[in-house]
Amino acid sequence: QKEVEQNSGPLSVPEGAIASLNCTYSDRVSQSFFWYRQYSGKSPELIMSIYSNGDKEDGRFTAQLNKASQYVSLLIRDSQPSDSATYLCAVNMKGRDDKIIFGKGTRLHILP
Amino acid sequence: SAVISQKPSRDICQRGTSLTIQCQVDSQVTMMFWYRQQPGQSLTLIATANQGSEATYESGFVIDKFPISRPNLTFSTLTVSNMSPEDSSIYLCSVPKGNYGYTFGSGTRLTVV
Numbered sequence: 001q002k003e004v005e006q007n008s009g010p011l012s013v014p015e016g017a018i019a020s021l022n023c024t025y026s027d028r029v030s031q032s033f034f035w036y037r038q039y040s041g042k043s044p045e046l047i048m049s050i051y052s053n054g055d056k057e058d059g060r061f062t063a064q065l066n067k068a069s070q071y072v073s074l075l076i077r078d079s080q081p082s083d084s085a086t087y088l089c090a091v092n093m094k095g096r097d098d099k100i101i102f103g104k105g106t107r108l109h110i111l112p
Numbered sequence: 113s114a115v116i117s118q119k120p121s122r123d124i125c126q127r128g129t130s131l132t133i134q135c136q137v138d139s140q141v142t143m144m145f146w147y148r149q150q151p152g153q154s155l156t157l158i159a160t161a162n163q164g165s166e167a168t169y170e171s172g173f174v175i176d177k178f179p180i181s182r183p184n185l186t187f188s189t190l191t192v193s194n195m196s197p198e199d200s201s202i203y204l205c206s207v208p209k210g211n212y213g214y215t216f217g218s219g220t221r222l223t224v225v
């Protein structure tokens with residue numbers, strides 16, 4: 001099993017709708033989880049971090065974490081064309097030099 | 113949060129040659145990480161660079177191919193040695209961003225011809 005798994009997409013969502021991005025991870029002792037946004041030709045940009053079970057909201061973004069199910073998701077409300085990018089799920093591997101392992105990313109396309 | 117200056121931003125190199133990529137951080141950090149992003153792919157960790165010790169390489173990456181230097185707490189280099197077209201990728205350095213994940217350099221886009 002891969003350490004961090006995401007659907008590669010593309011995921012197409014109409015403008016104004018909710019985009020839902022999902023990620024599963026294999027390491028049960030992982031403590032920190034991140035969502036990065038990457039525009040084509042650019043470096044990844046951190047948009048959300050979450051450490052506890054439940055929801056964490058920041059503007060139009062909500063991260064959800066369920067450690068029992070080893071599942072983390074990102075919801076984007078009121079999707080905008082500027083949200084079109086690749087979203088990378090990343091997990092901090094505690095006990096392995098604190099390094100972050102990335103999923104393959106989900107390409108999101110917001111339809112105007 | 114830390115600001116990283118990475119250079120070169122891009123280069124086109126002949127096969128068999130080597131390229132050294134530099135990352136300068138505006139604050140002291142214990143760990144720096146080097147990633148590779150092949151075309152259309154996600155980020156793959158190459159190695160972890162701690163100041164004062166040998167870099168720790170991930171499976172599939174070896175020191176002879178990707179030597180790393182970490183002379184102080186604000187600087188690191190990654191060399192891509194004896195390059196082949198398969199090494200054409202974006203190479204990124206990153207550092208911890210407090211308790212809020214990692215921040216990345218702007219990347220080096222390498223094309224080997």
